[in-house]
Amino acid sequence: MTKKEQEKLVSTGEMLPLMEEFYTIQGEGFYKGIAAYFIRIGGCDVGCHWCDVKESWDAEKHPPSLTSSIVKKALDNSKTVVVTGGEPLMWNMNPITEAIKQGGGNTHIETSGAYEVTGVWDWFCLSPKKNKLPTLEAYKRANELKVIVYNKHDFKFAEEQAAQVGEDCILYLQPEWSVRDKMIPLMVDYVMQNPKWKISLQTHKYLNIP
Numbered sequence: 001m002t003k004k005e006q007e008k009l010v011s012t013g014e015m016l017p018l019m020e021e022f023y024t025i026q027g028e029g030f031y032k033g034i035a036a037y038f039i040r041i042g043g044c045d046v047g048c049h050w051c052d053v054k055e056s057w058d059a060e061k062h063p064p065s066l067t068s069s070i071v072k073k074a075l076d077n078s079k080t081v082v083v084t085g086g087e088p089l090m091w092n093m094n095p096i097t098e099a100i101k102q103g104g105g106n107t108h109i110e111t112s113g114a115y116e117v118t119g120v121w122d123w124f125c126l127s128p129k130k131n132k133l134p135t136l137e138a139y140k141r142a143n144e145l146k147v148i149v150y151n152k153h154d155f156k157f158a159e160e161q162a163a164q165v166g167e168d169c170i171l172y173l174q175p176e177w178s179v180r181d182k183m184i185p186l187m188v189d190y191v192m193q194n195p196k197w198k199i200s201l202q203t204h205k206y207l208n209i210p
């Protein structure tokens, strides 16, 4: 296939720049603890300085793969398929979610919400970033809001973001990994004072799994 043909398929979402795929346990948020197949799509320009997958940022480093093949492999392993990145919403997510659902799977997304929402999602995890705020549609779609706490100013940001999501959206504060020992005590106090929030930890990192 020529580069031009590939680019066309990427633009429709029939190919995606795949960085990695792995079957593991969802470590974070509402579905923490369940087996799930992760599809990590390359490309992100949000630029969080503490991002734990900076290798994903440059989409050019992750060659396009056929969406149908990615989905087939995922569904051979698991009914729950989590699409993450990078920033998955930089790409057209319609074909991948259609294929997952057609194969009987459940579609979950991990996103900053900074780009137009495409795809049909059974579970939408919105993790907003100050650098590039979510779209109005992303706030509407969010089933869970997962705000990363890097310093004490992030509590105010978390409240501003919570004011934008729907009533049924579940609210999580998740410590930034490198400062977890410093931030967890503040988060514990905050959640006891403000019990609409829950704490989410990156449990896969404690379990030493992907």
Ligand SMILES: C[S@@+](CC[C@H](N)C(=O)[O-])C[C@H]1O[C@@H](n2cnc3c(N)ncnc32)[C@H](O)[C@@H]1O
Pocket (backbone or CB within 6 Å): 044, 050, 051, 052, 053, 084, 085, 086, 087, 088, 110, 111, 112, 113, 126, 127, 146, 148, 174, 175, 176, 177, 178, 202
């Ligand atoms: C790597 S991001 C990919 C998906 C999307 N770009 C996003 O940010 O939601 C997956 C999740 O990990 C979180 N995350 C990334 N780096 C982290 C870190 N150092 N500590 C805690 N959570 C982190 C993100 O906020 C997001 O919820």
Ligand SMILES: Nc1nc2[nH]cc(C(=O)O)c2c(=O)[nH]1
Pocket (backbone or CB within 6 Å): 024, 025, 026, 027, 028, 038, 084, 085, 110, 204, 209, 210
């Ligand atoms: N086990 C595990 N759970 C996760 N939940 C969200 C992740 C992500 O990077 O999007 C992630 C991840 O990278 N691994």
Ligand code: SF4
Pocket (backbone or CB within 6 Å): 044, 045, 046, 047, 048, 051, 052, 053, 054, 056, 085, 086, 087, 112, 129
């Ligand atoms: S939006 Fe997500 S992938 Fe992009 S830099 Fe931030 S945490 Fe990393």
Ligand SMILES: [Mg+2]
Pocket (backbone or CB within 6 Å): 052
């Ligand atoms: Mg991760």
